[in-house]
Amino acid sequence: MSSDDLTVTTEAGVSLEIPPELPIVPLKGLVAFPNMMFPLVVSEPSLLEMADDVLGGSKMIGLFSVLPEAAKPDVGQVLTESSDDPAILTEIATTEKAQNFTSVGTVAQIQKMLRFPDGGMRLLVQGVARVQMVRVKQTEPYMAASVRVIHIDEPESKRTEALRRNAVELFQDLVDASGYLSEELKIVVMNIEGTGRLSDFLGSNLNLSLEDKQALLEELDPVTRLETATAFMIRELEILALGKQIQDQVQSEMSQNQREFFLRQQLKAIQRELGEDDADSEIAELREQIQKAQMPEEAEAATLKELGRLEKMPxxxxxxxxAKNYIDWMLSLPWTPTKRPKIDIPKAERILNEDHYDLEEVKERILEYLAVRKLHDNPKSPILCLSGPPGVGKTSLGKSIARSLDRPFARLALGGLHDEAEIRGHRRTYIGAMPGRIIQAIVSAKAMDPVFMLDEIDKVGKDFRGDPTSALLEVLDPEQNNSFQDNYLNVPFDLSRVMFITTANALYQIPGPLRDRMEVIELPGYVTSEKVQIAKRYLIPKALEDNGIASKHLKFTQPALAAIANQYTREAGVRNLERQINRVARKVATQVARGKRPKVVLKPDQISKYLGKPKIHRESRARRAQVGVATGMAWTPFGGEILFIEASAMPGKGQLTLTGQLGNVMQESAQAARSWIRANLPKLGVEHNTFTKIDIHIHVPAGAMPKDGPSAGVAMVTALASLVTGRPVRPDTAMTGEISLRGQVLPIGGLKQKMLGAKRAGIKRVLFPAQNENDFEEIPDQLKRGVEGIPVSSIDEVLEETLKPKRRR
Structure with a gap:
C-alpha cells in the first residue's frame, strides 16, 4: 500500500506534507504508532544536532525500532516518559546499519521543545503516519533516509462495526482489571473513530512485547490489525484473571505459612537433637575458614563479630x-603473601624485548625498578606512570611486566570515573553495598601482590559524588597504602606488595599531589622506520592469525608498510596502523573464503586497491618559502605535530587580529611578538612608523582545534619579521620556544615529542631554546638522524637562521 504520495491527513483533519527524506531516530525497546503522543529527552550530541536541524525545518522525524539482536546499548540514549511509568529507558543506536532496523516505522511531528540547563532537550512528538525506509542517505552526523508513506484504506461493514464495539468493551474491561492503565482511557477509547486508529491506540497502550507491537505496526489491513489486538486483549484478560486467582490463593495460605514456620522451628530442634542442624554446621564451617585465613588481628575480630551476629539471626x-556477604568478601581476600621465585632480571629483559620493539630507555628504567624490587624484600619504590600518546604500548608494557614477574595482572580503567565510592567502596548501610574496585580486583587476582594497572589516570572525573583522585592519593602512596581502608570492609588491607603502574596521555590533567606520588616514564611515540619494524614483528602476524589466513596468502613489502604509516595514519602510536593492516587482511580473507587462492605481495602502488585513496596529505610536501609564514612545533596528547603561523598585513591603523581558536597564553605570545617587532623595526631595516599604517592578522590553520601555550612565540615573531621585511622563511625549518620582550628565547617542554612530530613531517632543521640543550641531548640518536638541531638563545639568532634574503622583483 506504499505510495509516492507524501501528503497525509491528521486526526484533526489537517493535511501534512511529509518530506521525502527524514532524519532517523532509532529506538530500542519502543515502537511508535501513528497518532501516539509521547516525550523524548535527548542528550546525545548527534541527536541534539539533529533536533536543532529539524526544529528549523519541517519538524518531522522518522522513528524506527532497532531489532533486538542488533541493539547496541552503549551508543546513546533517549528517555521516554508516560503518566503511568515516568522513567522507561530506551537506547538509541546512532550507528546502526540499515539492515538492523525494522522495515516499517512511523513519521512523527515535533509539537513542543524544552531545553534543559545541561544542554539536553525534551521533545514532545506525535506520530503522523506509517512510513517505509527506502534508502539510507547519510549516517553522519546523524542518520537520514528516504522514506515512502504507507496509505491505508479503511473498509466499512457491519462486521467491522461489531469488531470495533467488541474491542472497545474488551479494552474497558482490561482497564478495570489491570493496575497499569488509567481510568481516563475508557473515555478516550469510546471517542476514537476508524478501525485503523483504534487498533493503533490499542497497540500503543497494551502490555505487549516489542515483537508483537512491531507486528501490529507492520500489519497494513486495519481489520486484521484490530482482530490481532482483540486476541491480545483476550489473552491479557485471561492472564489477569489467573493472577487474581493466584493472589487470592496466596492470601489464604498466609495463615498456613505461619503454621509452617512453627513446624520448621520444631523441625530444627529435632535436627539439633540428631546432630543434623544445617545452619549450625554452616556457621561452624565459616568459623573454621576464618581461623585458616590467617587474617590480621583487627580483620579477624571484625569478621568474627559479624559471624556472631549471623549466628543469632534467622x-x-x-x-x-x-552479614553473609561481608563474611564471604573477607574470606575471599588474600591475606597472606604468595611465595614467588626471585625476580629474574635476564628473563624480564628477554620478555620485554619479545613483546616490544625499541623503547630502550623505557625498558632500562623498568629493569632498574625490578632490580630494586629483587634486592629489597619490602621496598617502598615509587609508582610508575607510563605517559605517552595512544597506541604506543603502555598497557601492553604492564602485561609484560606481570609476565616477567610471574604475577597475576589486574587492570582498572579510570576513564570517566566520577564516584569516589568506586575506589573506596560503599558503606554497608546502603542497599547493594559492595567493596571498591581496588579490593574487587585484588579478589579476582587471588594474590596480595599482582601487577595492578590503573589505566587512563588523567581522565578521572570529579563531581558532586566526590573526587576519585583524592582516594587514589592513599592507594598510590607507599607510606600509606599498607593500611588502605575500604569503606565496605572497614578494616585495613595491605596494598604495599601490589605493584601499581599507571598510564596517562596528558600529564598536565593529573592533579599535582597525585602526580607527585608517581615517577613518570615517557613513551614519545614511533618514527616511520620503527612502525615498519613493529608491523613486521607483531602487527602482521597477529592480523593474519585473527583473520584466519596464512603468510602465503598475504605479505607486505617494507615500502608498502611505510606508505600505509605515512599516507593512511596520523598518529604517534601504531593503533591505526594495525587497523589498516587488518583491513587489508580482511579483504584477502574474503578472497580465501570464496574459494580463491590469493598470493598477495602488497606494494605501494597496490595499496589504494585495498585501502582506497590516501587519507593523510602531509602539508610539508606542499611547503615552499613564503613571506609571513613560519613553521612551529606543537605537543598534543596524541603526539608531536607541526603547525603553521601565517601573518598578513593590510592598510589600517595598527590593529592586531588573531584567529585559529588561540588560547589566552598563545594570544599573549602574539602580542609580545608584535611588541618586540615594533620596538626593533630600525634593526630590521623598516621604518619606525610602519605599524601605524597597517593592520596585522595572525592566523593558525586547523581552526577547529583549540590551541594554547607559550612555545609558539618564536614562530610568531619569525612570521611577523618575515612580513615586515619581505624576507621569506626557510620552508625546511621548524621552531619552538617562548619569547620575552627583551628578545630572549625561553625554555619549553615536550621537546622529544615535538622533534618526533617534526621528523614525521619531513622537517630538516629544528630551532629550540638553548636552555633545552640537555633535553635535546637525551633524545635518542635514531630520532635525531636526518634532523639538524640548532639551539638559540635570542630572537636575533632565530631570525638569522630562519629568514632568507629578500626576493628580487
Missing part, C-alpha cells in the same frame, strides 16, 4: 544476607 532476616 535465615529469613533481611540482615542475614548482608
Amino acid at each position: 535465615p529469613q532476616a533481611a540482615e542475614y544476607t548482608v
